[in-house]
Amino acid sequence: MVGGKVGARVKRRNSKPTINDVARLAGVSKKTVSRVINRSALLNEATREKVEAVIADLGYVPNPQARALALRRNFLIGLIHDNPNAQMVLGVQEGILEAIRDSEFALVVRPVDRKSPRMMEDLRQFIERQRLYGVLILPPLSESDDLAKLCADLGCNFVRMGSARLDEPAHLVESNDRQAVAEAVSYLINQGHRRIGFVAGPEGFRSAMEREAGYREALAAAGLSPVEALMARGNYTFDSGYAAANQLLQHAEAPSAIFASNDEMAAGVLHVARERGIAVPEQLSIIGFDDTAIAAHIWPPLTTVRWPIRSMARAAALKLVQPETAAQQPSVFLSDLIRRASVAPARR
Amino acid sequence: MVGGKVGARVKRRNSKPTINDVARLAGVSKKTVSRVINRSALLNEATREKVEAVIADLGYVPNPQARALALRRNFLIGLIHDNPNAQMVLGVQEGILEAIRDSEFALVVRPVDRKSPRMMEDLRQFIERQRLYGVLILPPLSESDDLAKLCADLGCNFVRMGSARLDEPAHLVESNDRQAVAEAVSYLINQGHRRIGFVAGPEGFRSAMEREAGYREALAAAGLSPVEALMARGNYTFDSGYAAANQLLQHAEAPSAIFASNDEMAAGVLHVARERGIAVPEQLSIIGFDDTAIAAHIWPPLTTVRWPIRSMARAAALKLVQPETAAQQPSVFLSDLIRRASVAPARR
DNA sequence: TTGTAGGCGTTATCAT
DNA sequence: ATGATAACGCCTACAA
Numbered sequence: 049m050v051g052g053k054v055g056a057r058v059k060r061r062n063s064k065p066t067i068n069d070v071a072r073l074a075g076v077s078k079k080t081v082s083r084v085i086n087r088s089a090l091l092n093e094a095t096r097e098k099v100e101a102v103i104a105d106l107g108y109v110p111n112p113q114a115r116a117l118a119l120r121r122n123f124l125i126g127l128i129h130d131n132p133n134a135q136m137v138l139g140v141q142e143g144i145l146e147a148i149r150d151s152e153f154a155l156v157v158r159p160v161d162r163k164s165p166r167m168m169e170d171l172r173q174f175i176e177r178q179r180l181y182g183v184l185i186l187p188p189l190s191e192s193d194d195l196a197k198l199c200a201d202l203g204c205n206f207v208r209m210g211s212a213r214l215d216e217p218a219h220l221v222e223s224n225d226r227q228a229v230a231e232a233v234s235y236l237i238n239q240g241h242r243r244i245g246f247v248a249g250p251e252g253f254r255s256a257m258e259r260e261a262g263y264r265e266a267l268a269a270a271g272l273s274p275v276e277a278l279m280a281r282g283n284y285t286f287d288s289g290y291a292a293a294n295q296l297l298q299h300a301e302a303p304s305a306i307f308a309s310n311d312e313m314a315a316g317v318l319h320v321a322r323e324r325g326i327a328v329p330e331q332l333s334i335i336g337f338d339d340t341a342i343a344a345h346i347w348p349p350l351t352t353v354r355w356p357i358r359s360m361a362r363a364a365a366l367k368l369v370q371p372e373t374a375a376q377q378p379s380v381f382l383s384d385l386i387r388r389a390s391v392a393p394a395r396r
Numbered sequence: 397m398v399g400g401k402v403g404a405r406v407k408r409r410n411s412k413p414t415i416n417d418v419a420r421l422a423g424v425s426k427k428t429v430s431r432v433i434n435r436s437a438l439l440n441e442a443t444r445e446k447v448e449a450v451i452a453d454l455g456y457v458p459n460p461q462a463r464a465l466a467l468r469r470n471f472l473i474g475l476i477h478d479n480p481n482a483q484m485v486l487g488v489q490e491g492i493l494e495a496i497r498d499s500e501f502a503l504v505v506r507p508v509d510r511k512s513p514r515m516m517e518d519l520r521q522f523i524e525r526q527r528l529y530g531v532l533i534l535p536p537l538s539e540s541d542d543l544a545k546l547c548a549d550l551g552c553n554f555v556r557m558g559s560a561r562l563d564e565p566a567h568l569v570e571s572n573d574r575q576a577v578a579e580a581v582s583y584l585i586n587q588g589h590r591r592i593g594f595v596a597g598p599e600g601f602r603s604a605m606e607r608e609a610g611y612r613e614a615l616a617a618a619g620l621s622p623v624e625a626l627m628a629r630g631n632y633t634f635d636s637g638y639a640a641a642n643q644l645l646q647h648a649e650a651p652s653a654i655f656a657s658n659d660e661m662a663a664g665v666l667h668v669a670r671e672r673g674i675a676v677p678e679q680l681s682i683i684g685f686d687d688t689a690i691a692a693h694i695w696p697p698l699t700t701v702r703w704p705i706r707s708m709a710r711a712a713a714l715k716l717v718q719p720e721t722a723a724q725q726p727s728v729f730l731s732d733l734i735r736r737a738s739v740a741p742a743r744r
Numbered sequence: 745t746t747g748t749a750g751g752c753g754t755t756a757t758c759a760t
Numbered sequence: 761a762t763g764a765t766a767a768c769g770c771c772t773a774c775a776a
Contacts, residue, residue: 064524066752066753066754067753067754067755068753076762076763077762077763077764078753078754078755078763078764079755079756079762079763079764080761080762080763082754082755082756083761083762085754086755090761090762091761091762092761092762095761095762109521109525110753110754111465111525111752111753111754112525112526113461113464113465113468113470113527113752113753113754114465114752114753114754114755114768115753115754115755116461116464116465116754116768117459117461117462117464117465117752117753117754117755117768117769117770118753118754118755118756118767118768119754119755119768120461120768122461124502124504131486131490134482134483134485134486134689135482137482137486138482138485138486141505141507142507145505145506145507152525154472154504154506154522154526155504155505155506156472156502156503156504156505157489157493157503157504157505158493158502158503159489159490159493173457174502176412177457177459177460177500178460178502179460179461286689286692286693312689312693315693315694316693318695319693319695322695341482341634341660341690342689342690342693342694344634345634345660345663345664345667345690345694346663346690346693346694346695347666347667347670347694347695414768414769414770415769415770416769424746424747425746425747425748426747426769426770426771427746427747427748427771427772428745428746428747430770430771430772431745431746433770434771438745438746439745439746440745440746443745443746458769458770459768459769459770461768461769461770462752462768462769462770462771463769463770463771464752464770465752465753465754465768465769465770465771466751466752466769466770466771466772467752467770467771468752
């Protein structure tokens with residue numbers, strides 16, 4: 049009725065081997081097994097091999113729940129976003145999963161409503177309760193310094209994804225939207241376009257600011273001045289692109305090309321062109337941004353800027369789960385101009 | 397050296413209250429607090445209120461990691477899919493999160509590669525290690541009875557999402573693809589179309605079979621016979637829709653309408669029409685399936701079948717997390733024909 | 745209706 | 761270098 053009870057216990061059928069089983073079969077203590085698992089430096093090589101043999105033999109895998117309890121930290125990576133667009137969110141998820149494949153980490157997703165007053169409190173609870181190992185924050189939410197601070201305060205590692213230098217490299221993966229847009233607009237200029245319309249993203253979004261800055265840079269580099277009547281603001285939705293294009297194209301001196309700050313708005317621009325009987329690209333060239341599925345599938349196929357979402361997400365996840373090599377992961381990612389059929393030389 | 401040691405312990409600053417804190421302050425045992433948390437029936441009302449007051453006062457929240465260890469089950473819902481359609485996956489994620497909002501559950505995502513030989517083994521490890529509370533399986537993976545059996549064997553609750561009666565209601569949410577397609581094709585017939593092309597989904601997919609069955613049903617109901625030359629197979633991608641349409645439209649007696657088994661293929665069909673100078677919808681009517689973002693944003697806006705992804709996912713998640721009311725959640729969900737501009741009466 | 749003792753599977757502390 | 765013992769925070773079984 050004393051020690052024998054425990055010692056005699058037989059491993060229940062149908063349940064996975066635990067650290068105790070390994071310890072017993074290897075003839076060492078639990079702690080030693082734990083040291084093997086955690087690659088402790090202070091370990092006799094012979095002991096290590098003996099234990100590892102038993103581990104392999106048993107097919108033992110440490111129980112994440114028990115580790116989470118003891119370490120007071122879960123092996124979960126959180127993805128926090130406010131639904132920028134489906135393609136992007138899914139690309140990010142794939143990138144993160146590439147990074148944590150075959151590791152003990154798992155990905156838990158957490159969309160939020162940026163406009164909800166409870167958002168911060170909700171996220172605090174989420175991070176605290178799940179004791180997340182780290183979180184990846186997508187734009188535009190990533191632009192919130194308050195949120196970054198919250199993570200830091202909670203002792204939760206974090207990486208922000210954004211289109212500008214939002215944070216130090218250990219906490220950031222960054223796309224060069226400004227330069228990418230400048231290149232796209234320069235391309236239009238090289239094609240002979242002079243009246244180039246611009247559909248901006250929503251006010252207050254860093255990505256929108258950067259893309260507009262790129263547009264202005266390209267104009268300036270070519271000695272052109274921005275024209276009020278050629279600029280309209282959207283909010284990254286199809287409908288807002290549609291409205292913006294109607295505004296830009298109603299003028300007598302309509303633009304011969306339009307850069308829209310994302311593909312969805314570019315699709316809206318294309319819609320307006322169709323309705324007004326404006327031929328694309330013959331009478332109007334269009335460039336978008338994101339290279340979402342829609343870009344290649346509309347008619348004509350849309351010239352657009354592609355940024356390496358998956359690679360960025362993978363790098364971000366690696367920064368989270370391998371803090372020791374975080375600095376080695378790239379922080380800035382370059383975009384490509386994908387030339388399809390929605391741009392033609394300007395007619396004179 | 398006995399009880400005093402523990403009793404004297406002061407709650408560490410900066411750490412969340414535990415069940416012990418609640419018990420001490422309420423003057424009851426841990427177990428009683430546990431009973432309150434778990435809404436045990438055998439509880440004195442006065443005791444419950446007393447404990448609940450302390451809980452509220454302390455802002456106590458049970459530690460999910462400790463519960464997971466003790467219960468040998470995590471409060472995580474897994475989303476398993478192998479899906480090309482970003483819109484659908486994201487819609488599902490939103491639906492699930494609506495269901496588990498404000499609960500202790502979290503959503504962990506797990507895309508897999510259906511073609512990988514390791515898939516089943518990977519999923520087994522995933523479910524076992526994370527000790528998932530339940531999983532939601534999306535099509536086409538949901539059509540795998542092996543996977544369902546694996547979940548059952550592992551003691552992991554599961555719900556399959558599909559387009560046919562794949563399982564019993566407790567494990568299924570189902571869309572009526574067959575009927576929806578039949579209605580869509582009947583609509584074309586009512587518009588005077590007689591030569592109606594069909595682009596099928598990939599062989600072996602239940603959804604593809606159901607949609608084709610719906611097409612055949614509608615033809616039969618109108619006294620029409622399926623014509624070999626009017627049917628082509630795709631695999632739900634834009635390119636395959638493009639290829640299929642080229643095949644269908646090369647004949648002398650080309651169809652005056654085409655039903656494509658999803659929107660992406662419908663977009664491919666539209667592409668071919670453009671290239672061949674076939675006016676849509678004047679010379680060719682097109683209907684798709686899914687009502688993804690692309691459907692509304694191409695030109696002309698695509699008439700398509702919309703199925704209630706979010707509602708289905710929400711119901712599925714509720715079946716998972718509230719097994720007691722699972723039977724009350726609907727299992728069959730109806731789709732709508734969204735009439736846009738890609739269909740016109742047949743010319744004679 | 746409530747409490748006690750012990751277990752869930754791991755890691756931390758402090759000996760040896 | 762290794763081990764005994766006590767956390768980690770909760771739940772189950774069994775008493776009372």
